[in-house]
Amino acid sequence: MKARLEALLSFLKDADSLEAFQAATEQVCDIYGVLHCVYHWVNSDGERFGAGTYSSVWVDRYLEMDYLRMDPVIFGCFQRFTPANWKDLDWTTKAARAMLDDALKHGLGNQGYSIPLHGPQGQFALFTLNHQAEDDDWAAFIDINGRDLIVLAHEFNRRALEFEGAEGIASPSLSPRELAAIRCLARGLSRAQAAAELGISEHTLRVYIESARHKLGALNTTHAVARALSTGIIIV
Numbered sequence: 001m002k003a004r005l006e007a008l009l010s011f012l013k014d015a016d017s018l019e020a021f022q023a024a025t026e027q028v029c030d031i032y033g034v035l036h037c038v039y040h041w042v043n044s045d046g047e048r049f050g051a052g053t054y055s056s057v058w059v060d061r062y063l064e065m066d067y068l069r070m071d072p073v074i075f076g077c078f079q080r081f082t083p084a085n086w087k088d089l090d091w092t093t094k095a096a097r098a099m100l101d102d103a104l105k106h107g108l109g110n111q112g113y114s115i116p117l118h119g120p121q122g123q124f125a126l127f128t129l130n131h132q133a134e135d136d137d138w139a140a141f142i143d144i145n146g147r148d149l150i151v152l153a154h155e156f157n158r159r160a161l162e163f164e165g166a167e168g169i170a171s172p173s174l175s176p177r178e179l180a181a182i183r184c185l186a187r188g189l190s191r192a193q194a195a196a197e198l199g200i201s202e203h204t205l206r207v208y209i210e211s212a213r214h215k216l217g218a219l220n221t222t223h224a225v226a227r228a229l230s231t232g233i234i235i236v
Helices: 002-013 018-032 056-064 072-078 094-105 135-165 176-186 191-198 202-216 221-230
Strands: 036-042 048-052 111-118 124-131
Touching: 002 018, 002 135, 018 036, 018 048, 018 135, 018 202, 036 135, 056 202, 072 111, 072 124, 111 135, 124 135, 176 191, 176 202, 176 221, 191 202, 202 221
Parallel strands: none
Antiparallel strands: 036 048, 036 124, 111 124
8 A cells, every 4th residue: 555655645746737636536547546636726826726526517516506615524614623524514404415415426435634834825625535434434544544544645635836936837638539529628519419420329429528627637528628628728
C-alpha cells in the first residue's frame, strides 16, 4: 500500500493536465478500494473545476436540484480546517435527508469523508472519498488511512494552485469522436440528433461525452461544452 501511495504522489507531482487529475482520482479508488473519489475546487475567480468518479447523471442531478445551496458536506466543511466524516455532519433537515436518499439512488455510498482545503484569495476545495460500508468498518478505514488521505488531499490542492498560478496547463487531448460529440452539443443539437448525425447510438454518444467531460475537468455536460469553447478545443 505504501509503495502504491508513493507512486500516486509522484504521479500527482508530475500532473500537468486535467486528464491527469481525473486519472489520479481513479487511482485513489483503486488503491483504497472505495466507490468514489472527488476533488472539487473553486479558484480565486469563482470558477469551478471537478475531477472525480461521480457519474455525470448524478452531477447533473445535483446541479439541477440546486443541492449546492443546502448540501451538509459543503456547509459543514466550508468553515472548518479539519476532515469531516459525513456521519458527524448535520443531516437532520428534511431537505438534507432527501438529498442523501437521492444520492444513494444515483450510485453514491452511505459513507463519506471530506477534507477541506483553503488557499490564498478565497480558493476553497474539498477532497472526498465515498463508499458503501457499515459505520464501524468505515470508522476503522478512516483510522487506518486518515493520515494518508490528508497528504493526498494537500497534494491535489498544491497542484491545483500551481495550475491557477501558471500561465496555463496542457490542454486535454480529446479524440476525434469526443470532439465531434462535444461540437454537436455546442451547436445546440439534442443527443438524439447528435447521435444520428455521427451515425452512432445514443449510448455510444454518451460514452464519448462522458469521456470528454472527465478529460476537461467539467462538472457536467454544459460545463464541458463551455470549457471546450473557452479553451479553443472546439470552434462552432
